[in-house]
Every structure is written in C-alpha cells, then in structure tokens.
Amino acid sequence: MYLVLIPVAILIYQLLHLLYTTLRTRSLRSIPGPLIARFTKLWYFDRVRRGHFEEDNIRLHETYGPVVRIAPDHYTICDRAAVKQVYGTGSKFTKSAWYEGWKHPSPDRWTLFPDRNVKRHAETRKRYSALYSMSSLVHYEAFVDQCADIFATRLNEYAERKGSLNLGHWFQCYAFDVIGDITFGQRFGFLDKGEDIEGTIAALEKTMVYSTLIGIYPEWHPRLFGPLSRFRWSGAGGRAYIMKFVQEKIRQHNEHPKRNLEDGALQTQDFVEKMITARDKNPDKVTDYHVFMLGQSNVIAGSDTTSISLSAIMYHLLHNPEVLEKLRSEIDEFTAQGRCSAQVTFKESQEMPYFQAVMKEALRMHSAVGLPLWRVVPAGGAEISGHFFPEGTTVGVNGWVAHYDEEIFPDAKRFRPERWLEAESDPERLKVMNDMYMPFGLGSRTCLGKHISILEMSKLIPRLVRDFDFVTTGEKWDTQNHWFVKPTNFIVDVHRRV
Structure with missing residues (x-):
C-alpha cells in the first residue's frame, strides 16, 4: 500500500511545484522556447543527456531570440549587457542548485567549484589564489x-612505426600527468603507455555524466549518491573513487615529506607540499580538508579542460591548413632567431602574436564548458534583456552561445585568428569581444586553474607545430557534452617534421 503511495506523492509534488513556478513567473509568459519546456525539466534533461547541448543552445537562440525558456524556471540568455550583469565583479547572482550535483551530499563536505556560499567561496579562494x-x-x-x-x-615512436593515434586521448594523458606533477610532485604515469591508470579517466567521465544530469534534479542527489557510490560503474562510484585516489596521494605526501624549505624556496615545491607547509604553520587557517579539496579540484578539473582546449587548437589548425602554415612560419622564424627554445618557455610563447590569436580563437570556437553557467536571480528580482525576472529564477549564459553571436563575432563559424589581431587597432571593438569571451568563466567564479591550463597549452602547441606533422581524415570529429565538450575520435597520423 505504502509503495503505491510513493509515485502518487511524487506526482502531486511535481504538479504543485509546477503550479507554484507558473504563478511565480507569470511575467515571463511571453518568453519563447520549446512548448514542453514550459511544463517540465524533462525536455532539458533529455537534450543534455544526448550530449550535444552546446549545439542545441545555439540553435535555440537562432530560432527564438536573445532570451529562451528551456525549463519552467530556467532561461538561457545571449546578451552582452546580461553577461556583465550576471557574471561581472560584484554580481549578486549566486550559483544555482544545479551545482549541488558536483558536491558530496554531506553538508560538511564542500569543494570550491560548486560552493554556493559566496562568503565561504571567497575565503577559500584566497587560500589558493597565490x-x-x-x-x-x-x-x-x-x-x-x-x-x-x-x-x-x-x-x-608513433611516427617511426607509422601508426595512428587518438590525439585527444594522448592530450588527456599529458594533462593528467602535468597536473599530477604540479599537484603531488609525481606524474600519474598516463604518458608511459597511454593507458588509463586504474580506470581513473573512466571514473572521471562517469562522474561528469552523473553530476551533469543529477544537477538538473538536485533533490535526488542525496538519495541516489549513497546507494550508487557502491558501484564502480556508476558516476557516484567514479566520484567516490576519485576521492579515495586523492586521499591516498596526500597520505603518501604526509608519510614521506620531500623537504622542509623556507618560504624563499617554495617555487621548487608542488601544490600539496606548499599547502602542507602552510597547514603546519597555521592549522587554524589551512586545514587537512583544504589540502584534500585542492587535490580533488585539480584532478577533476585539471585534465579535461586542458586536454579539450589542446585538442581544439590542433583540430582547427589541421582543418585550416593556411592558418597552420602561417603559425608554423611564425614559430620557425622565432626558432631561427633564437627566441624559441627546444623546450619552449612560457615567456617565449607570449611573444608570438599570431600564436596567441590562434589559441584565443580556438577556445572561442570550442570552449571546454558546453552548458549554461546557471545563476539565481537575487532578492528583489532583476531586469535582464527587457524582461523582469523574479528572485529565485534561474538564468544562464552558455559560452558557446556567446562565442557564436554573429553581432559580436561576424562570420562566427569560421576559424579566423586574424579577428583578434585586427581588433587590437580598435580598442572599443576589442573590449566588446572580450566582454563576450568566456572559455574560463567570468567574474569572481573564473576558473582558478586558468593560468595553469594556459601554461600547458603555451608550452606544448608551438613545440608540436614546429617538430611534427599531423594528418587527419578531414572529417568532423564526434564530441560528447556532459559539462565538458569532449572529443571522442580525434584520430591522426603523426610524422617527424624535417
């Protein structure tokens, strides 16, 4: 009898919630969107589940205009003024409940990325910013x-045996090993054979799928996480594995400290070593949990974002040979002048204007994040893009939508790095473009690891372009969007460049 009442109770709850949402957002009835999206989140859930919402989102705005309803109280926006209003410095728009899916259900377990507590996030970020x-x-x-x-x-080795490889996978192996070295002082070992060490990449992918989808119905996260975490195949199980993985690395660090250096020599230490030193000096300010949080954040966010961005740069170079040749000429010229070392330095890469434009254009064309950055309208409501949104309404801008806005980026579907160089002679134009450029987010919630990712790209891409030739089939690659828009089949042949 009681089992029969459970689905009835759920249905009644959903109907009451829909009625409440409809009454609260009467002023937004005129906002267009898919008809079914007025009544349920299921339409949005299904489109995200399919894994191509970045494309869906662009088409929605092409069809319906700058403001689109995609769920009863969720609206995506494409408007430069709205970007500044929602994400700019000092904005009172907080992260939405979608981010709950990225947290451990326990209230005392929180991490930097999904933390919706503005004050706590700011205090934690200060501990890590240096x-x-x-x-x-x-x-x-x-x-x-x-x-x-x-x-x-x-x-x-691939060039010698004339074999094909999935460049996207190898970029993730590279990014994983770099973040392992920077964070824990030792590579994970992905680059040794290109194999998934202990299923870590697979666990991370499952975590992405789970968190992305459960965030649409965050009320189910506390109910499902515990039971599902027992199973390695589940996204919750993948998250539990990543947590144990990080805890073990930190345990090894604590048991075998490398050195005890003064502050002046901290540059030779990895992240965790620096955090442990800070913890030992001031345990009230830096706790064991802060050390764990840093390690987990780096592992979860530090490989996918960088590997996707590296893939985007090489993919668009290989599909635009004229751009590749122009970039290669710049790098060859710098090398001939002694301004580009065998191990390209970050400073050298920053002095290559065309390379900087290539990198920026590639991240415009293919940002790692492919879903709206959901925010909650603050108390008192807000006027956005000509509509009044009541407090508590969820709004968001998808970086893909912003980056393909034809008014800001004419001929937006064309990979043209020159657009950034041309804009340098028109400061106002460049400002408009930068205002809508958000591959790493914006404002106080900008990706903390942004500079690490740029470092990895800046040092590797010029080296690959100078030393290797890559040949691709020329076909469009396949991607899957579960928060990160990840390529699945970036297959190339590689040859040593003479």
Whole structure:
C-alpha cells in the first residue's frame, strides 16, 4: 500500500511545484522556447543527456531570440549587457542548485567549484589564489617540460612505426600527468603507455555524466549518491573513487615529506607540499580538508579542460591548413632567431602574436564548458534583456552561445585568428569581444586553474607545430557534452617534421 503511495506523492509534488513556478513567473509568459519546456525539466534533461547541448543552445537562440525558456524556471540568455550583469565583479547572482550535483551530499563536505556560499567561496579562494597566480607559472615550467618531453617521445615512436593515434586521448594523458606533477610532485604515469591508470579517466567521465544530469534534479542527489557510490560503474562510484585516489596521494605526501624549505624556496615545491607547509604553520587557517579539496579540484578539473582546449587548437589548425602554415612560419622564424627554445618557455610563447590569436580563437570556437553557467536571480528580482525576472529564477549564459553571436563575432563559424589581431587597432571593438569571451568563466567564479591550463597549452602547441606533422581524415570529429565538450575520435597520423 505504502509503495503505491510513493509515485502518487511524487506526482502531486511535481504538479504543485509546477503550479507554484507558473504563478511565480507569470511575467515571463511571453518568453519563447520549446512548448514542453514550459511544463517540465524533462525536455532539458533529455537534450543534455544526448550530449550535444552546446549545439542545441545555439540553435535555440537562432530560432527564438536573445532570451529562451528551456525549463519552467530556467532561461538561457545571449546578451552582452546580461553577461556583465550576471557574471561581472560584484554580481549578486549566486550559483544555482544545479551545482549541488558536483558536491558530496554531506553538508560538511564542500569543494570550491560548486560552493554556493559566496562568503565561504571567497575565503577559500584566497587560500589558493597565490598557487594559481600568473606570477607562479614560471615555478611550474619544469613540471610541464618533463611531461612534454615524454609526450614528444611517444609521438616519435608513433611516427617511426607509422601508426595512428587518438590525439585527444594522448592530450588527456599529458594533462593528467602535468597536473599530477604540479599537484603531488609525481606524474600519474598516463604518458608511459597511454593507458588509463586504474580506470581513473573512466571514473572521471562517469562522474561528469552523473553530476551533469543529477544537477538538473538536485533533490535526488542525496538519495541516489549513497546507494550508487557502491558501484564502480556508476558516476557516484567514479566520484567516490576519485576521492579515495586523492586521499591516498596526500597520505603518501604526509608519510614521506620531500623537504622542509623556507618560504624563499617554495617555487621548487608542488601544490600539496606548499599547502602542507602552510597547514603546519597555521592549522587554524589551512586545514587537512583544504589540502584534500585542492587535490580533488585539480584532478577533476585539471585534465579535461586542458586536454579539450589542446585538442581544439590542433583540430582547427589541421582543418585550416593556411592558418597552420602561417603559425608554423611564425614559430620557425622565432626558432631561427633564437627566441624559441627546444623546450619552449612560457615567456617565449607570449611573444608570438599570431600564436596567441590562434589559441584565443580556438577556445572561442570550442570552449571546454558546453552548458549554461546557471545563476539565481537575487532578492528583489532583476531586469535582464527587457524582461523582469523574479528572485529565485534561474538564468544562464552558455559560452558557446556567446562565442557564436554573429553581432559580436561576424562570420562566427569560421576559424579566423586574424579577428583578434585586427581588433587590437580598435580598442572599443576589442573590449566588446572580450566582454563576450568566456572559455574560463567570468567574474569572481573564473576558473582558478586558468593560468595553469594556459601554461600547458603555451608550452606544448608551438613545440608540436614546429617538430611534427599531423594528418587527419578531414572529417568532423564526434564530441560528447556532459559539462565538458569532449572529443571522442580525434584520430591522426603523426610524422617527424624535417
């Protein structure tokens, strides 16, 4: 009898919630969108489940205009003023309940990325900001060089036996080993054979799928996480595995400290070692949980974002040979002038104007994140793009939608790095473009690891373009979007460049 009442209770709850949402958002009835999206989140859930919502989102705005309803109280927006209003510095729009799916259900377990507590997030970010700052980048170059050398060795081996490889997979192996070295002071070993060490990549992918989908119905996360975490095949199980993986690495660090250096020599230390030193000096300010949180955040976010961005750069170069040749000429010229080392330095890469434009254009064309960055309208409501949104309404801008806005980026579907160089002579135009450029997010929630990712790309891409030739079939690659828009079949042949 009671079992029969459970689905009835759920149905009644859903109907009451729909009625409440409809009454609360009467002022938004005129906002267009798919008809079924007015009544249920199922339409949005299904489109996200299919794994191509970045394309769906662009088409929705092409069809319906700058503001589109995709669920009873969820609206995606494409408007430069709205981007600044929702994500700009000092914005009172907080992260939505969707981010709950990325947290451990226990209230005392929280991490930086999904934390919806504005004050706590700001305080935590301060503890980490120096580690990720631009000025700290040069201290991590040795870690990147070591992994880039091994990656080059693997590519030479493929070139000798004339074999094909999934470049996207190898980029993830590279990014995983770099973040392992930077975070824990040791590579994970992905670059040794290109194999998934202990199923870590697979676990991470399952975590992405689970968190992305459960976030649409966050009320189910506390109910499902516990039972599902017992199964390795589930997304919850993948998250539990990643947590144990990080805890073991930190345990090894605590048991076998490398050195006890003064502050002046901290540049030679990895992230966890620096955090442990800070914890030992001030345990009230930096706790064991802060150390764990940093390690987990790096592992979960530090490989996919960078590997996808590396893939985007190479994919668009290979599908635009004229751009590739122009970039190669710049790199060859710098090399001939002694301004481009065998192990390309970060400083050298920053002095290559065309390369900087290539990197920026590739991340515009294919940002790692492919879903709206959902935010909640603050108390009192807000006027956005000509509509008044009541407080509590969920709104968001998808970076893919912003980056393919024809008014901001004319001929947006064309890979044209020159657009960034041309805009440098028109400061107002460049400002407009930068206002809508958001591959790493915007405002106070900008990706903390942004500079690490740029470091990895800046040092590796010029080296690959200078030293290797890659041949692709020319066909469009396949991708899967579960928060990150990840390529699945970036197959190439590689040859040593003479």
